Amino acid sequence: MDENLSEDYLSTARSIINQVESGNIDEADKLIEDLSRKRDQSLFQELGKLTREFHEALNGFKLDSKLTTLTGTEIPDARERLKHVIDVTEKAAHKTMSVVEDLIPVCETLEGQGDDIQKRWQRFMKRDMDPKESRALCDEIGVYLAEQNSGTSRVRAGLNEILMAQDYQDITGQIISRVINLVTDLETSLVKLIRNSGAIVEESTNTSASGKLDGPQVPGLENSDAVSGQDEVDDLLSSLGF
Amino acid sequence: MNKDMKILIVDDFSTMRRIIKNLLRDLGFSNTQEADDGQTALPMLQSGNFDFLVTDWNMPGMTGIDLLKAVRADEKLATLPVLLVTAEQKREQIIEAAQAGVNGYIVKPFTAEVLKEKIGKIFERVEA
Numbered sequence: 001m002d003e004n005l006s007e008d009y010l011s012t013a014r015s016i017i018n019q020v021e022s023g024n025i026d027e028a029d030k031l032i033e034d035l036s037r038k039r040d041q042s043l044f045q046e047l048g049k050l051t052r053e054f055h056e057a058l059n060g061f062k063l064d065s066k067l068t069t070l071t072g073t074e075i076p077d078a079r080e081r082l083k084h085v086i087d088v089t090e091k092a093a094h095k096t097m098s099v100v101e102d103l104i105p106v107c108e109t110l111e112g113q114g115d116d117i118q119k120r121w122q123r124f125m126k127r128d129m130d131p132k133e134s135r136a137l138c139d140e141i142g143v144y145l146a147e148q149n150s151g152t153s154r155v156r157a158g159l160n161e162i163l164m165a166q167d168y169q170d171i172t173g174q175i176i177s178r179v180i181n182l183v184t185d186l187e188t189s190l191v192k193l194i195r196n197s198g199a200i201v202e203e204s205t206n207t208s209a210s211g212k213l214d215g216p217q218v219p220g221l222e223n224s225d226a227v228s229g230q231d232e233v234d235d236l237l238s239s240l241g242f
Numbered sequence: 243m244n245k246d247m248k249i250l251i252v253d254d255f256s257t258m259r260r261i262i263k264n265l266l267r268d269l270g271f272s273n274t275q276e277a278d279d280g281q282t283a284l285p286m287l288q289s290g291n292f293d294f295l296v297t298d299w300n301m302p303g304m305t306g307i308d309l310l311k312a313v314r315a316d317e318k319l320a321t322l323p324v325l326l327v328t329a330e331q332k333r334e335q336i337i338e339a340a341q342a343g344v345n346g347y348i349v350k351p352f353t354a355e356v357l358k359e360k361i362g363k364i365f366e367r368v369e370a
Contacts, residue, residue, distance in 0.1 A: 236337070
């Protein structure tokens with residue numbers, strides 16, 4: 001009961017006593033009626049408050065059903081989507097590496113032949129070559145130019161393939177954005193649910209369990225106990241006598 | 243450093259194994275084999291006359307640090323040079339690896355130059 005109301009009760013009660021002592025029973029009756037009306041009003045207020053709380057609790061149940069959808073369908077769905085991201089990125093990486101593995105020997109062959117021809121070309125320019133060898137060199141240069149032509153075409157086609165293999169970024173970016181939205185939704189629902197149920201959430205201490213691996217550091221979310229790159233690893237190891 | 247030495251690459255991601263294999267080949271080491279975790283790697287090491295082990299840390303089954311400890315505990319493998327290539331970069335983990343007897347520690351993502359430098363240093367010390 002609020003303070004105003006109890007003061008009100010007290011002053012009315014005093015007035016009743018005064019009126020009764022003075023013999024004004026009619027006045028006292030009126031005051032008693034007043035008092036009982038005031039008590040009813042406060043009861044109504046309490047009832048109103050209870051009704052509102054009940055209404056909020058019902059809304060909480062509605063949120064609950066949203067959580068059911070989130071955990072029942074959307075989270076497993078997100079898991080499949082993220083697995084798809086792993087598949088798509090893995091495929092793109094292998095595709096890129098296959099092209100690179102195909103093309104490196106092409107480059108190595110051209111490099112070796114070019115090197116060989118260049119050495120003899122230098123001798124030719126210094127006139128350190130007999131006519132027979134010069135003619136052979138000319139033939140070889142002709143063959144080399146043709147091979148270089150087809151080799152460069154293959155490299156170019158391969159580079160295009162590598163370029164096209166990067167289209168995974170678009171797909172995976174969209175999938176990951178959707179999952180981020182889902183996680184945000186889930187967070188909002190959980191926070192509302194906790195508020196409605198009036199539970200007190202204690203801050204959990206942010207120590208990683210021993211033996212648990214942290215994996216790659218993410219920009220903006222660095223672990224203060226982690227080093228920031230190879231240089232710091234080397235420094236740490238050399239401080240340990242490496 | 244013997245370019246024909248036999249190297250075992252251990253990582254649960256086939257793409258990373260392939261990257262390391264290609265980088266090693268580019269450095270002149272083409273005698274490589276692969277395993278996808280410590281459990282597969284250990285029997286290969288015990289029966290395969292490997293000269294060098296390059297391993298990831300975080301793998302299902304048996305992790306890289308457990309593989310390293312198993313290698314050091316094995317009489318025949320105890321002196322095998324081991325290079326950890328991992329995304330784990332907490333100080334206590336690097337210290338744990340050093341104490342377990344790792345020969346080199348590379349954090350992902352890494353460059354071909356870093357791999358070359360670390361391998362060079364490892365065999366400089368091993369052969370000294």
